[in-house]
Amino acid sequence: MTALKGSGTGALLIHGLGGTQFDLGPMHKALRRAGVETHAVTLPGHAGTPEDLVPVRAEQWLDTVTQAYDELAGQYETFHIMGMCLGGLLALALAERRQHTKGRLIALAAPVYIDGWSTPWYRALRHLVYHIPTLPARMRVEEDEPFGIKNDLVRAIVKAKFERGDNFHYRWVPLACIRQVDRLRGWVLDGAHRIACPTLVVNAREDELTSLRSADFLEATVPNVRKVVVENSYHMICVDNDRELVVSNVLEFLGFDPAQARRPARARVEVPMTGEAVAAVVNEYLQALTSGQFEALFPLLEPGVRWRHQGEHPLAGSYDDRDAVIGMFAKLEEIAGKTVRITVTAPPRIEGASAQIDVAASSVMNGEARHSQGTQTLRMRNGRISAVTFRPADSADNAVSATEPLPAPAG
Template sequence: MASAIGALLIHGLGGTQYDLGSMHKVLQRGGIETHALTLPGHGGQPEDLLRVKAEHWVEAVTAKYREIVGRYETLHVMGMCMGSLLALELCRRERHAKGRLVTLAPPIYIDGWSTPWYAPLRHLLYYVPGVPARMKVEEEDPYGIKNELVRAIVKAKFERGEAFHYRWVPLACVREVDRLRNWVMSGAKQIGCPTLVVHAREDELTSLRSADFLHRALPDARMTVLENSYHMICVDNDREQVAANVLSFFGIDPATTRRPASAEPVTPMSEAEQRELFATYAQAMREQQYEALFPLFASDVSWEQQGDNPVAGVYTERSQLIDLFSRLMSHSGGTFAVAGFGEPRFDLEAHTVEVDIAYTVGKEGARRSSQGVQRLGLRNRRIATVLYTPADPGVENALWHAPSPSGASMQDSPAINARARALAGAELQQAFEQASQDVKQLGQRPSNQVLLQLYGLYKQGSEGDAGGARPGMTDFVGRAKYDAWAALAGTERETAQRQYVSLVDALRG
């Protein structure tokens, strides 16, 4: 007898199921049984891709689809990057009508902002004997990730040689992706199942033109545009929005998939195990070794950061700890550092440890500090809870509300330059709209603080004062954007436009 709902998830080129982040777990908590496969040429060495053709990938996903489709009343198909191309081609060839289709960052066009101008020349190189097999297309910074903390973790994984993603792929393999892209473009109108296209506006590999193409070409498609990620949308800043949108598209209320309290049996930890876990945690915090830090936490960890400031709140699950540390770094201009820990105070029976912690923000000559107490709850050789209580809440809140050490606070009003001051009426509006395009072409990405400032000024200049409810504590990105906009309440739209134009001029140099 067929089960209710299943899903086939397909990873990207050179990747593994890591490409899809926590999507398997999210769907499983929503009552969907998930299935995956390792594509031909993957899971070994990049050289293994030399013998692989696009037909081999399609045959592999087709075989997996036919293996499981009879088990379910509903079977959804989802792919990430090249996996989304395979999902599209699979649904076309199999005339998939038993469920829905999700394409995540589909690379219909290879034209993102980091794509070099000479990329189209690859089509000529395909015909030069020996070149496609010898030429390597390497993974480079930013690795498809906008979140600086996650990017650092990924970079560390690459440096350690972990088998989560190939460091390079042969040009011959890219030729097969191009063939696959052509199949999808020529056959998109034949895909009849409801389709969700999710794409980041700042995708460095493939621009929104790819999502627009599918949105127009597919008979039944809807599109979601993400505003705070690069290509790897399942692990980047918008990962929770991606998960929520996918769940909703599958008819599941995202609120019902929140992780329940852990039901795993608790195994007592010895004194040595408790002390070793804390020592490892303290070292990783001091040395900012985040790739070593996050595995120390339970998957359902809860971290409460007390206070009334931009980094305060309750962060649940490991994925939200990335948001916490990203905020610590963003609001400190990248200077947050643990200065030291006091002597830990263990309650070995209760499996808890309390410790004084001191940290600093700011550079030499402008460094500020605060301190407090952390209380860690330990469970099954992992940190299950963290409660941080500041020693002086006033000092703590003032520190995080102060201007960023790397520049002005996002509430500070940028100076209006002479050019913007002279603009008025239609000329001002035209300059404002041109600045919104110019900012996308900057040679260097601004800091998160400046990006928030740009966002707030643009919204104020476009719509006036912020309206609607402030996003909840779990929507960190939305909440920060709303705050940046709301902080400008009362600013005339023309003033905000002039400030926006002036700030973009300054960034362009």
């Protein structure tokens, strides 16, 4: 929808390095529910392949967001600027460049300093490598676990997306691109004291990319600033454990009631699943199970899923919610690594909203090969798996059924 000139409230939201608007999580929707018209930009070098970033310079990023700002700001009575990660640096630089006073500024996890807990001790040496011909364009900075995410389920979903090759975030960026981030950081360090608008700075205490030194610098340098530190997230604060807290702080800072902008809770009504819907869940489950992409199982589970694994082995027991099941998978990976293999030994038997699946599993634990067989019973409702029970085929299998927990959580 196009706003009348000079009326209403708008906002420019800027994504992070190698990312998309996924970086900002529910921010667009929350602002729209509050009555703010949001606008997004795609930064140069993005929405393609990581190689596209090699020739891009920081000036191009800043010029892109400046052009968007110049085209949009005049359409609204109030216009806000918000950015995440690289987008946060660009938001800060844009606000200083345009002496923005038509609205407010929000910098989310802006890496004014690249000194988080996962950055290597030799990170400063990159400034020497920048001057070696062709090397910065060929060197890759990999995006690896924990992907900036502390939440086990969200991290598993992101990992599954990477494994599938979904184009939502680059898996790596060239070192030449980091050089441009460093140049942009320098502009922010030099110009932050000239930012004229009220500014909200939100950073995570456990950010693996940037320490709280970044937030502390902005708090001490920007004339009119509020700093918020979240305690249960890594770098991607808009999609991690503190995402609702981040959204609430942003809305409150912009003068909105967070409760009014929150999505109305849906009534918990049991919706009968058709046979086709049940079969689709089972098929998706089996695909994840037999392909070894166990992270893809977690989104199939209800948050309150009840999972039971019978038998006598290290992972036998009861797991009463999705987080507990994810924890069980993490423990399984500790003791069996990537050696777990699951096969389905007979077609699933579906009756109503339940399915029985015969499985065989093999793995290597502590140097010992293990094999087992059994049956999983899945119960479904409202499109997800609400309960899983695994029963070993016989008592002889109990000693080696530690590999089976995998199938169960798959629900």
